[in-house]
Amino acid sequence: MEKEKKTFISWPVLALMSFVTVIGFDDIVYNFQNQGMGVITSWIILLLLYVIPYSLMVGQLGSVFNSEGGGLSSWVRGTRGEKLGYFTAWTYWAASIPYVVDTANAVVVGFGWLLNGSNALEDSLSTAMFALITLIIFVSFIFIQRFFKGSLEFLGLVGGGAMFILTILYVFMAFGSLLTPSGHIATTNMSWRTLIPKFDLHYFTTIGLLIYAINGAELIAPFVTKMKRPKKDFPKAMIMLTVMTIFLTVFGSFALGIFFNAHNIPNDFKMNGSYYAFLRLGDQFHMGSWLMYAFAVTQIVYMCALLAVLLDAMTRMLISDTGARYMPKKLLKVNKDGLPINGYILTCTLSAFILFLGVFLPDMNTIFNWLLNLNGIISPGVTCWIFFAFMQIRKNSDKYPSEYVFIKNDKLAYAVGLWCLVVTVLATIFGIIPQDVTMGSSLFYYQLAINIISIIVLIGLGFIMPMIAERERKKDGIKD
Template identity: 75%
Template sequence: MIEEKKSFISWPVLAMMSFVTVIGFDDIIYNFANQGLGVITSWIILLLLYVIPYSLMVGQLGSVFNHEGGGLTSWVRGTSGDRLGYFTAWTYWAASIPYVVDTANAVVVGFGWLVNGNDSMEDKMSNSMFALLTFCVFLAFIFLQRHFKKSLEVLSTLGGGAMFIMALLFVFMTFASLFMPNGHIETQPMNLGAIVPKFNLHYLTTIGLLIYAINGAELVAPFVTRMRKPQKDFPKAMIMLTVMTIFLTVFGSFSLGVFFNAHHLPNNLKMNGSYYAFQRLGEFFHLGNSLMYVFAVTQIIYMCALLAVLLDAMTRMLISDTGKQFMPKKLTKLNAEGLPINGYILTTALSAFILLLGVFLPEMNDIFNWLLNLNGIISPGVTCWIFYAFIRIRLDSRKFQSEYVFIKNDRMAVFVGGWCLAVTVIATLFGILPQDAAYGSSLFWHELIINIVGIVVLIGLGFVMPTLAKREREKEMN
């Protein structure tokens, strides 16, 4: 009986596990850059009307498919068959390509701040050199991850925890600064109107990046069946997750409004905002650049570890979690050490392609912003599969029974699933429009074209692979 108790996961522990995967300080910066202080209202609305139901749906899907590990691909495969399961795995993998390239970008930016102590790298370095360094970082981790994978998983956990502590430190120190004699708020006027977003076309293009910032709850889905009372405890964990996320996003965004004028933000805030924030905080407390350097080291460790783990996990997931009939044997082949070398080559080639698309943008800042915004298109697009799978299990709830059920009434559950799916589809489609370029400008059309090209190539290859696999089998038979 004592042994059984040890295997249970309490709801506060599960909430903390999911919190580390869901939100980070950079996510707050990116969306503050898009919407200013109006993002506070957006965070509250999104978290209450989207994140809570999204998290609870994930809980039921994890409970239904607990025997398959609770992965997104197994949810779609279990409801719609192998072919759609394969395509889910492919899109999930394709969505990871811009993410790992963006992560490698962040490593280069972090080293720039660590070496120079400021944002001068942006002026000193050409776009092609920035892209080349990003690719070199990427290649280095392709070769190194197999040797340091386990230690880097530990480092990524430590880095994630340290990043959370840095975010909390920023919030608490910012509020403390307001009670000091020279404390003041940069954003003026700071009133109710300042936190109301402008609901226009630009706003619609930024919703995808908000969803990108808060998705990831599906990673804890397999643990729902390890709770003592999932029906009662899982909702508690997700509500605790939401409360913590609201605290960090709302007060974090307000804190940024203390040090930055939300009505006139720096053009390069997405790329350098985290460093600017800790630099200004350190200056206020007469600590010089010390807080910025601590953050830079934390960021580099976390991003390096995340990059190494992602590169291995995403490639293995694609190779192992798809039906053999949909992928050419060359891609699924493992070497003597059990590594999917050809899968790594495909990952590297597509990452180089994404970098090449962005290298002709006018400035380094444009490359960083474009890559980030590409994540705000593809990542929400993949999240659509979660709501699709949830709707399917609730349309046939007798077949897909589970220990944990979100909303007992099937019609209401399908309605809520449809609501979340509609919001995500709208966010994905509007996210294709460039966020950081004036509408109709040459930069706008440039980014729109490479957005479409990037999506078509990354997703389109998923349709090509089954055809290649079929031809391969036909050749073998002949």
């Protein structure tokens, strides 16, 4: 009995585990450029009305499907069958393509700051060269992870922890800077009105990036069943997670407003804002560029490890979580070491295709912003599956018993799930509209076109693969 107790996870530990994976400093920077100081109100509304129910729904799904590891595709498969389960796995994988390309971009930017101590890389790299270097890094890490996978996961953990510490450090030091003789708030005309976002079309196009910043709670779903009293303790963990996230996003955004005028944010803030922030913090405390270099090293270590682990995990997940009925034989094929080589080739091909679309954008900063915003479309789109699966189990709650239940009343729980689904669908649709360019310009229409093309190609292939697999089965004389 004593031995069994040691395996339980306490709710504060689960909350801390979730916190490191849910929010990061870059997430605060991206959304600060989109909405300025008004993002503070957006964070509070989103976290209270969306993140808390989202996290608690994930907890019930993880409890219902605990024997299957709590994976997203297993939730949909368990409620609506194999075909939708396959398509969930495919869309989850497809959403990872822009994410890993964006991660590789961040590695290039990080090395630029580490080597130059400034944003000089932006002026020296053409869009084609930026895309090429990103692709080389991307392909290299497919081979690197094969030899150093265990150590890279450890480096990812260390880098993630260091990033968390630097983020907290930035917030406290930024507020501390106001106590210094030269301390002041850079954002002019600060008032309560400054904190209220302008609810126009641009605002609605940026909600997807907010959801992209805080999604990922499904990763902690398997741990629900490892708690001693999940019914009581899991909600405590999620509320603690929300409180910590509100603290970091609200005070982090305000800390950015201390050093940057929210009414006049640099155009390249999404790409370089984190480095600018630590440079200005270092200047304020007469520390030179030391803090910026500490952030650059942390960013590179974390992003490199994340890139390598993701490239392996996402490809293996696609191959292992779909099966022969829906995937062509060539994609299921593994070499003598058990590596899905053709799966890696497909991943690289689609990543190169995404990078190719970005080559025709005017500069490195525009490519970075476009890829980031593409994540703000596809990632929330995949999150829709979570609410869809939750609504299915509450529609048939007798069929899906759970140790932890979010809202006892099935109709109310279903309505909350529908609310989150509608918000996420609308954020996904509005996200397709380009954010960082002048509406109606040729660049606006080009970005709109490549947003749509990217979605059609990444998601559309998911419909084609089962057709190829079915043709192969018929050729081999195999009946369903």
